[in-house]
Amino acid sequence: MRLGRIVEVEAYAGEADEASHARMGRTGRNAPMFGPPGHAYVYLVYGMYDCLNVVCEPPGTAAAVLVRAVEPLAGVERMRAARLAHLEARRRDRAAERRGADAAQLARLPAARLASGPGLVCAAFSVTRSADDGRDLCAGDGSLRLLAAADEAPPARIVATPRIGIGYAGEPWRGLAWRFLDADSPAVSGSRPRQPGRG
């Protein structure tokens, strides 16, 4: 079993939100966003990476939260294997030595970096559009589940920043600080984990 703690998310507010896939109304792709809350909306970005969203609000209101980074807690080696499988699926035409280099690089990657980005979250947890788009993440018997960490203290420092990669959206949407991350987690996205204290 692979288990992780969500340490970075972005909020998307519905059809009025110019940064949201729901901004053009209901389409074939974004239909799960208009469905019941607690279900997954999985989409392909840049032709290469799946991204996982959790639908929020009642049916008809297309709000969602994008899961941008997960701190691995259990099943780290399965995540590493899933990351390698993802690379190999994309690079099956490349030379065999390339795959060997990928495996070696992944083996050196710290566990905290295995799911430190929205595309990497899906690669590490084997989330795909075909298998998981529209899935009920709250179903007790599902293979992909969203759990509440009821007995765990909330992060001491939660940082809010503008959302990533939405420069096409107008104000106020572009400037809203709707990306939230655990500033003390080494698993948040970005090339370097943030250092506490001085920056």
Add this chain to the structure above:
DNA sequence: GCAAGGATATCG
């Protein structure tokens, strides 16, 4: 810094 890569939404 920027290329890779495929589906999507929009326009004709």
Add this chain to the structure above:
DNA sequence: GATATCCTTGCA
């Protein structure tokens, strides 16, 4: 039916 664009990543 064609194409500009896209909620990214890893290598130069």
